[in-house]
Amino acid sequence: MPQITVDYSAQLKHGFDHDWPAFARDLHTTVVEIAAAKLPACKTRFRPTEDVFIGHDEEAEYALVHIHIALLPGRTEETKARLTEAVLELVRKHVRAVGDLTLHASAEVRDLDASYRKFESE
Template sequence: MPHIIIEYSAALSDTHDMAALCARVFETAEATGVFPDPSAIKVRALPCPFSLIGTEPQSFAHVTVHLLAGRDEATRTRVTQAILATLDDSLADVGSLSVDIKDTNPATYAKRTL
């Protein structure tokens, strides 16, 4: 944990390096100090081929951070603000940028790694 999922307007793949964005978001998450084991951080980006938002330009990136429950509000805010700053720096011309944290229940979260 965490799982960091970047959903974005598919057309951004034509104008922005989404692999580089994943790397920057990974580095940002690590730099917060909230996740002491970098091997636990997972970042992925998913293009959304169809979307409609209420702002211009018609482009967006939204990050959902899935965390094991139990972190206080100040910690959660530190993570969302750091990731939003990275998005803003990397995607300055994108119409809407947002970040949210969703709690994952540690009792029901299952994981397998090699």
């Protein structure tokens, strides 16, 4: 915990200022500062997707970034909203839409289900 997933349009692969680790570090720091998570517990995976469709305009070129953050329950709705806004600011800072792409960015913070379990092997 937290479990973070960054889904993004494949054409943005080089749009994260060419520095995925810096984006992940800033993201983890933000989650720690706002949601009181533990830094060693922050886990982020980046998932490119080839097919993204937005609206009905097949001529327009769009790119998508959506960040899912799943936390153990206990944060207030205000804390989750602050975290969501801060994450979107990080996207503004780190992500550059290349060419004529219009970037659609979104974020969501939710509670992990009560069934969530984990282990670490040594």
